[in-house]
Amino acid sequence: MKLLRVGEAGREVPAAVDSQGNLRDLSGVVDDLCGRSLAPNALQALAKLDLEALPKLQPARIGPCVGSVGKIVCIGLNYRDHALEAGLPIPAEPIVFLKASSAICGPNDPILVPAAAEKTDWEVELAVAIGTEASYITEDAALTHVAGYCVFNDLSERSFQFDRGGTWDKGKSCDTFAPLGPWLVTIDEVKDPQDLRLWLDIDQRRYQDGSTRTMIFSLAQIISYVSRFMRLEPGDIIATGTPPGVGMGQKPPVFLKGGETVRAGIQGLGEQVQRVELRQPARA
Known part of the structure; x- marks a missing residue:
């Protein structure tokens, strides 16, 4: 999967790129792309989603692809x-x-x-x-x-x-x-x-x-x-x-x-x- 975070700085929402290159909103599934949401079981759950069924996001600023980085x-x-x-x-x-x-x-x-x-x-x-x-x-x-x-x-x-x-x-x-x-x-x-x-x-x-x-x-x-x-x-x-x-x-x-x-x-x-x-x- 290609995962990203979009929106204004400090207010980004998690998203994924679908098979057609559209951005799909993951905020109803995961709070953010950070910490334990990057664990194998969490990523496996995201991989099973039907991305085309999720809300489409309009093009917007792309934020850092990982949030709340520790170091x-x-x-x-x-x-x-x-x-x-x-x-x-x-x-x-x-x-x-x-x-x-x-x-x-x-x-x-x-x-x-x-x-x-x-x-x-x-x-x-x-x-x-x-x-x-x-x-x-x-x-x-x-x-x-x-x-x-x-x-x-x-x-x-x-x-x-x-x-x-x-x-x-x-x-x-x-x-x-x-x-x-x-x-x-x-x-x-x-x-x-x-x-x-x-x-x-x-x-x-x-x-x-x-x-x-x-x-x-x-x-x-x-x-x-x-x-x-x-x-x-x-x-x-x-x-x-x-x-x-x-x-x-x-x-x-x-x-x-x-x-x-x-x-x-x-x-x-x-x-x-x-x-x-x-x-x-x-x-x-």
């Missing part, structure tokens, strides 16, 4: 060519950092460049939503804890990330720096998550064009590894790294300044389209 766990430098373009060594173990859930926005909402930003960058990534609690799990069992897959853009302000004396988190957690969706695609619809094409365009110029085949650490390895350090809970998001082609890897580097259109997509998981806007500084 976003990100994996850095998980594509060999991306590590090389960043001038950093190939990691021996997954690089793990957290991104604030307050950064989450809809897949087509504007990207807000922070007022003090100098180097706002992009990173298209495959994300997974956790469906069942996972702690100290094996690689063989890892994918059974996944509810579905979606497109994620791990936007990054590199000057905050590298030049301001702190950890990566503050360069990754600005408002709108985690567009999520458009859909959460359930695992039964993705034949092989390690064979998906990813791409990202800026103003119709392709910067990123890669495949999950070239990940250093597979999804199963990542989920198992992370579960040894923190409990993964239903509705948590794991972003699994980006292929080469980010702005800081260009010669010379290219960063978002405002006014651009960003288009990011993954094979079978849909596309995001965002307009880049400058965030105005706070006033007294």
Whole structure:
């Protein structure tokens, strides 16, 4: 199934895409697409619905495909060519950092460049939503804890990330720096998550064009590894790294300044389209 959330920010309703591409209202069946509603039994119940019998929704803003996200766990430098373009060594173990859930926005909402930003960058990534609690799990069992897959853009302000004396988190957690969706695609619809094409365009110029085949650490390895350090809970998001082609890897580097259109997509998981806007500084 392709599951999504539509409506004004903070007032989204759960929906599904039917066989004709229409949006069907799930609010009479499930309160939201979050937490325990992503468990296998809950998703199996949704899969049995006659979607065409449910109310049709008119086209509207698409919100983040998962609501009430507890935490976003990100994996850095998980594509060999991306590590090389960043001038950093190939990691021996997954690089793990957290991104604030307050950064989450809809897949087509504007990207807000922070007022003090100098180097706002992009990173298209495959994300997974956790469906069942996972702690100290094996690689063989890892994918059974996944509810579905979606497109994620791990936007990054590199000057905050590298030049301001702190950890990566503050360069990754600005408002709108985690567009999520458009859909959460359930695992039964993705034949092989390690064979998906990813791409990202800026103003119709392709910067990123890669495949999950070239990940250093597979999804199963990542989920198992992370579960040894923190409990993964239903509705948590794991972003699994980006292929080469980010702005800081260009010669010379290219960063978002405002006014651009960003288009990011993954094979079978849909596309995001965002307009880049400058965030105005706070006033007294």
